[in-house]
Amino acid sequence: MRRYQYILIIALSCLMMAACNKKIEELQANPNEPGSVTAELLLGAVLTDMSGTQDDGALEDYGSWGAVHRWNQYYCRNYEYYGDNQYGWSSGSFDSYIVLKNVVQMEKEAATRGADSINPYESIGKFVRAYYYYNMTSMMGDIPLDGAVQGTDNLTPAYASQKDVFTFVLNTLDTVNNHLTTLINAGDNTIDGSTQDIYYAGDLTKWRKLANTFKLRVLISLSNKTSDDELNVISQFATIINNPSTYPIFTSVDDDFKFTYVETYNVYPQSPNNFGSDAQRYNMANTYVHNLTDLNDARVFITCEPAWNIIATKGYSAVDYRSFVGASTGESIANMYSDAIAGNLSLINRKHYYDTYTGEPDVLVGYKEMCFNIAEAINRGWISGDAETWYNTGITESMKFYGITASQTSYTAYFLKFGSSLGDYTSYAFTFDLSTYLAQSSVKYAGADAGLEQILTQKYIAMFQNSGWEAYFNYRRTGVPVFDEGTGIGNNGVIPKRWGYPSSEQNLNAANWKAALSNQGFSSDDINGSMWLLK
Incomplete structure (x- = not known):
């Protein structure tokens, strides 16, 4: 009898403990915090992260006037308190995987709420993957793929070869185009959470153009790999250009994938607030x-x-x-x-850059760049067409971005003298004729190698303060334009070819980190080493 009393007491104690634990858990829950996040809200967070507007020296700092544009050699810092111009690339960043984990969660939330296997969140999520993987591998070489976004299920992801990463990116972009085509043909042209789409307001036709236009960028970056039969770089580029109904691309700057600054939400980096502290720096x-x-x-x-x-x-x-x-x-x-x-x-x-809180939009992938990419492909003999027309269109659209058009010749420039206040500017009239500019021998498309150099130079000029890393990537790939070297850039005065891997990898993922270096022929995590893309 006593035995059963003990059993009863133990059972009652367990029930009381369970009830207490449940009560504690309920008390710990914050009723003001959601238990889950919708796919719509996650989309907004992911797309904002893609703007790259932070400036802390990391890989993702490619927004207007971010660190990347010093490395693109558009401008310099001249006051050491605010930083320098060194290419201190010994330890890169894998922060992009944090964004990609949010992409995975966004896709899960959409599926949980009944979305079909092909849905807008899934399609845009795939584009985001392609976008980040392209940038990370272009900066470092071999990188982990989806193994790095599995959270605690995989804390030591293996690295994929750079060729495999590029293959994944190209295949993923094809999938994005195909899935968006399916949705659009079914009459599903917009995202339910269109208010969170800060780029295209939920217009899936724009996202479809973006996927194919971005693929042209990726293929151009592989210009040293045209002999690789598995990649079929030339054939893939031609397929897009020759089949516009299947693979639509940008048709004007209205299609640009651009981040627009908003005064009350995301102030332009060079706003009037910062004029007094850093405008002369x-x-x-x-x-x-x-x-x-x-x-x-x-x-x-x-x-x-x-x-x-x-x-x-x-x-x-x-x-x-x-x-x-x-x-x-x-x-x-x-x-x-x-x-x-x-x-x-x-x-x-x-005057131009500090005068407003919104400034110029930051174009991440643009029509101007696409025009030059197509001109380059024609120059290289990848596709047929008129390279000069695409080249001139790229220049003309870049001029329009700054208010210079073919319909006028009289303009006004606004300059401040050193030490002046923001409102103390002087206007200067100047004349400029766009047709005369295009006709001068140094600009008029020359074809062959000289023409290719012209295309690359004008693309560099047009990507001023936009297009992320592309100015550096193009220089590294082609040597055009020539970048300045010297003691001011660090690294013994030599521009590096890659970022080193995050220093944390040496401690947290050492075996795979060492294998990645070995597989690329690096004896150390050398920022001057040539990755597969450059060989």
Whole structure:
């Protein structure tokens, strides 16, 4: 009898403990926090992350005036308190996998709420994967694929070869096109959570164009791999261009995949708030400036200010191309600062970039770049067509971005003198004829190797402060335009070819990290080593 009493007491105790635990769990739950997040809200978070607008020196800092655009040699920091111009790439970032984990969760939430296997969240999620994997592998080489987004189920993911990553990216983009085609043909042209789509307001036809246009970028980046029969780079590029109904691409800048700054939500980096603290701490880079001034290109009057001491000593006009001088990115920051405050260098155009809280949109994938990619493919003999027309269209659309059109010749530039307040600017009239610019021998498309260099140079100019890493990627792939080297960039004055892997990988994923280095022929995590893409 006593035995059964003990059993009864134990059973009652267990029930009481379970009840207490349940009560504790209920008390710990925050009624003001949702137990789950909808696919719609996750979409908004993922797409905002894609803007790359943070600036902490990580791989993803490719928004307007972010760290990447110093490495693209568009502008320089001349004041060490705010940073320098060194290519300190010994430890990269795998933060992109955090975004990709949110993509996985977004897809799960959509499925949980009854979405079909082919749905807008799944399709856009696949594009996001392709976008991030392309950027990460282009920066580092071999990287983990989906094994890295399994959370605690896989804390030590293996690395995939760079070729396999590119194959995955290309196949994924095809899947995105096919799935979006299925949805659009079924009359499902928009995303339910269209308010969270900060790029296309839920328009799936735009996303479909983006997938194919982005694929052209990926294929152009593989120009050194055209002999690889498994990749079929040339054939894949031609398939897109020759089948526009199956593979629609951008038809104007209205299709651009661009991030628009909003004053009350995401203020433009160079806003009036920052004018007093850092407006004189940025000067223009020689690589960008001289490629404009050598061509008598009026875009320099919009994006740059003249070097005022040059004007004073030489007697040049403020809208004379000789008045604009960029600093070599390889110059020491001490010399650069001295030259900047002495008025021997061009600062960024402070009136243009600090005047509003919204500034210019940041184009992540754009029509202008696509025009030059197609022109390059024609020049290389991948496809038939008129390279000059695509080349001229790319230039013309870039000029329009800065308010320069074929229909006018009279313009006004606005410059601040060193030490001036934001409102203390002076206007300068200048003339510029776009047709004359296109006809000059240095710009008119020459075909062959000279024509290819022209295409690459104009693409570099057009990607100023946009298109993420593409300016650097194109330089690394082609050598055009020539980037400045020197002590100011670190790395013994040599521009590196890749980022090193995150230092945490050496401790948390050492075996796979070492295998990735070995598989690429690296004896160490060498930022000067040539990845498969460059061989």
